[in-house]
Amino acid sequence: MSGNTDPDFWAKAHAHLVRYGGAFTPLIAERANGNFFTDADGRQILDFTSGQMSAILGHSHPEIVDVARRWIGELDHLYSTILSRPVVELAALIAKVSPGALDRVLLVSTGGESNEAALRMAKLVTGHHEIVAMSRSWHGVTGGAAAATYSSSRRGYGPTHPGALVLPAPDTYRSRFIDQRGVYDWRSELELGFELVDRQSTGALAACIVEPILSSGGVLEPPEGYMAVLAEKCREREMQLIFDEAQTGLGRTGQLFACERDGVVPQYLTLSKTLGAGVPLAAMLTTAEIEDRAAERGFLFYTTHASDPLPAAVGLKVIEVILRDGFADRAMQLGERLKTGLMALKQRYDCVGDVRGRGLLLGLDLVKDLQTKAPDPELAQRVVKECLALGMMTSIVRGGFGIFRIAPPLTIQPGEIDLGLEIFDKALARAIR
Numbered sequence: 275m276s277g278n279t280d281p282d283f284w285a286k287a288h289a290h291l292v293r294y295g296g297a298f299t300p301l302i303a304e305r306a307n308g309n310f311f312t313d314a315d316g317r318q319i320l321d322f323t324s325g326q327m328s329a330i331l332g333h334s335h336p337e338i339v340d341v342a343r344r345w346i347g348e349l350d351h352l353y354s355t356i357l358s359r360p361v362v363e364l365a366a367l368i369a370k371v372s373p374g375a376l377d378r379v380l381l382v383s384t385g386g387e388s389n390e391a392a393l394r395m396a397k398l399v400t401g402h403h404e405i406v407a408m409s410r411s412w413h414g415v416t417g418g419a420a421a422a423t424y425s426s427s428r429r430g431y432g433p434t435h436p437g438a439l440v441l442p443a444p445d446t447y448r449s450r451f452i453d454q455r456g457v458y459d460w461r462s463e464l465e466l467g468f469e470l471v472d473r474q475s476t477g478a479l480a481a482c483i484v485e486p487i488l489s490s491g492g493v494l495e496p497p498e499g500y501m502a503v504l505a506e507k508c509r510e511r512e513m514q515l516i517f518d519e520a521q522t523g524l525g526r527t528g529q530l531f532a533c534e535r536d537g538v539v540p541q542y543l544t545l546s547k548t549l550g551a552g553v554p555l556a557a558m559l560t561t562a563e564i565e566d567r568a569a570e571r572g573f574l575f576y577t578t579h580a581s582d583p584l585p586a587a588v589g590l591k592v593i594e595v596i597l598r599d600g601f602a603d604r605a606m607q608l609g610e611r612l613k614t615g616l617m618a619l620k621q622r623y624d625c626v627g628d629v630r631g632r633g634l635l636l637g638l639d640l641v642k643d644l645q646t647k648a649p650d651p652e653l654a655q656r657v658v659k660e661c662l663a664l665g666m667m668t669s670i671v672r673g674g675f676g677i678f679r680i681a682p683p684l685t686i687q688p689g690e691i692d693l694g695l696e697i698f699d700k701a702l703a704r705a706i707r
Contacts, residue, residue, distance in 0.1 A: 373531055458497065493636060656705035
């Protein structure tokens with residue numbers, strides 16, 4: 275009997291686990307190290323998703339393990355108003371390395387929490403409540419974050435927060451603003467989007483929340499210049515700008531923060547996933563001016579694990595390692611190797627419609643027809659299964675697309691990138707038979 279088919283394990287899983295995101299992957303993970311995890315059959319699985327896009331330094335990085343072991347034995351959790359040295363040092367380090375004057379930091383546990391904090395503060399300091407987000411966004415599943423999330427179904431949960439407005443996501447492959455020459459008129463698309471926002475608004479625009487690259491929406495990378503124009507349109511309307519860098523922050527795109535490519539500094543920036551390298555840790559950054567105003571108005575975001583010392587100590591080590599070992603530059607270099615390999619697959623397989631992204635956050639878009647660009651989610655699901663059978667974990671985005679979101683750890687080795695490309699090649703060949 276295969277260890278992955280352990281009947282007792284799966285009977286308990288089916289009897290007691292809530293299904294929170296579709297079907298569970300049909301294997302049992304036993305341990306993880308480096309850029310692989312091992313299943314119950316002893317197979318090593320190449321992790322091309324960094325866990326849930328979080329294990330940016332791979333699994334069980336020895337320096338992270340040492341820090342976690344030390345602090346679990348010395349200072350793990352405190353009452354939320356009690357501060358510790360790791361918390362203060364991490365806040366100071368984040369402020370130092372972040373763009374602009376984002377000098378005030380709130381440390382929480384998840385990306386949804388950090389986005390909730392930014393949205394809540396923006397509403398308080400502006401006195402307004404309307405939030406603008408992208409039509410393929412993902413910011414979390416709690417109240418305000420869910421109201422600003424459009425890349426998954428919103429049906430069946432009743433009304434969202436009032437004032438949830440939407441802009442068309444910048445899709446360089448499928449936008450209706452791409453003409454017959456293949457030229458993407460993103461300026462006109464953005465103009466139309468804000469015209470519609472203005473028509474819907476009741477005069478209470480508070481903030482616009484965007485991802486520098488919309489990862490869960492299909493690895494949609496806005497063209498250069500897009501974010502600068504977006505920021506200007508927010509200024510014209512006295513809206514505050516929030517960048518959600520849960521997946522793009524801390525080196526994955528080839529720069530420490532993805533927004534640095536565009537030279538745009540928001541009023542708020544949120545970090546999560548990559549900040550804890552797999553440990554639950556998130557941060558909301560803002561300016562001293564905004565935070566002072568919020569504090570004067572009684573800002574409240576009091577959560578159980580705010581300013582916990584153990585994850586803060588891990589976050590300190592994560593940033594230290596990324597800076598010390600030049601992982602942002604490494605992500606850019608290895609990302610080029612990966613992208614070149616994916617482009618070679620595009621030349622070989624008619625089902626590969628597009629390859630896009632930056633650094634080690636890339637998208638592989640599978641289609642039924644290159645002319646119509648009709649997505650092929652069924653083919654993508656077959657490729658996922660073949661990849662897993664061949665020893666690689668992959669991820670496809672939700673929403674009826676056939677888009678692979680490829681985000682290996684920044685510790686990935688050149689040979690492991692080549693192995694991943696080889697597996698994709700074999701999986702595609704098997705899936706289209």
